[in-house]
Amino acid sequence: MTAGDSLETMAAGGDPDSQFQLGVQYLYGTGDTPKDASKAAEWFRKAMESGHVPAIREYGILVASSEGVEADPEEGARILGRAADELDPSAMYHLGLMYEKGIGVPVDMQKAVRLLAYAAMMGYPGADIDAQRIDDILTEERNRRLKSRPVIKLMLSDVDVEAACCPRMLDDLLAQRTVFTESEEGPALLGDDAQGFEAVFHACPYCGAPIQIVPRDKQYFG
Numbered sequence: 001m002t003a004g005d006s007l008e009t010m011a012a013g014g015d016p017d018s019q020f021q022l023g024v025q026y027l028y029g030t031g032d033t034p035k036d037a038s039k040a041a042e043w044f045r046k047a048m049e050s051g052h053v054p055a056i057r058e059y060g061i062l063v064a065s066s067e068g069v070e071a072d073p074e075e076g077a078r079i080l081g082r083a084a085d086e087l088d089p090s091a092m093y094h095l096g097l098m099y100e101k102g103i104g105v106p107v108d109m110q111k112a113v114r115l116l117a118y119a120a121m122m123g124y125p126g127a128d129i130d131a132q133r134i135d136d137i138l139t140e141e142r143n144r145r146l147k148s149r150p151v152i153k154l155m156l157s158d159v160d161v162e163a164a165c166c167p168r169m170l171d172d173l174l175a176q177r178t179v180f181t182e183s184e185e186g187p188a189l190l191g192d193d194a195q196g197f198e199a200v201f202h203a204c205p206y207c208g209a210p211i212q213i214v215p216r217d218k219q220y221f222g
């Protein structure tokens with residue numbers, strides 16, 4: 001009996017790790033195993049039924065990319081979400097990119113950058129570069145938004161700063177000296193106080209305007 005045979009035997013016997021390993025062999029075509037994406041998908045699906053997280057992730061990727069299985073990006077995103085909920089860095093990475101491109105899920109750059117940043121924090125290679133790339137896009141969008149809106153009220157949505165209250169706050173926000181943060185009491189700002197210590201603001205330290213929470217993408221004109 002060869003090593004390959006024993007893996008087959010254990011996989012057929014219902015061992016999730018062996019099912020996953022066999023799926024990987026079929027996915028890449030390693031050793032004596034021919035490359036066969038539909039067989040890979042079959043073994044990943046079997047291991048997935050036992051809650052094997054890497055198998056859930058690999059099956060989700062195959063379903064999302066319609067490799068070896070019928071194309072179903074929405075189902076793929078849902079399956080990848082299960083593995084991402086288990087903090088699988090690769091699942092977070094792939095799901096993050098799907099949120100960026102709107103594959104199987106609505107485009108959501110905020111969700112994308114969060115997932116990619118988590119994946120990067122957990123050491124997934126390349127995730128830091130993608131997280132930074134999307135963060136740059138979001139920063140550019142935020143700055144354009146802040147400059148286009150009346151500088152009258154300090155407005156935050158649940159994910160970002162939406163409008164500034166006074167020219168000094170606008171400057172700080174554009175320079176990212178003051179940034180959006182989530183505090184225990186909800187959305188807030190993080191910046192330096194008058195003594196130069198990092199502090200969480202619930203009102204503007206310059207003009208005293210209180211933070212107002214507004215829906216994301218609120219319409220300001222028309």
Ligand SMILES: [Zn+2]
Nearest residue numbers: 165166204207
């Ligand atoms: Zn202000």
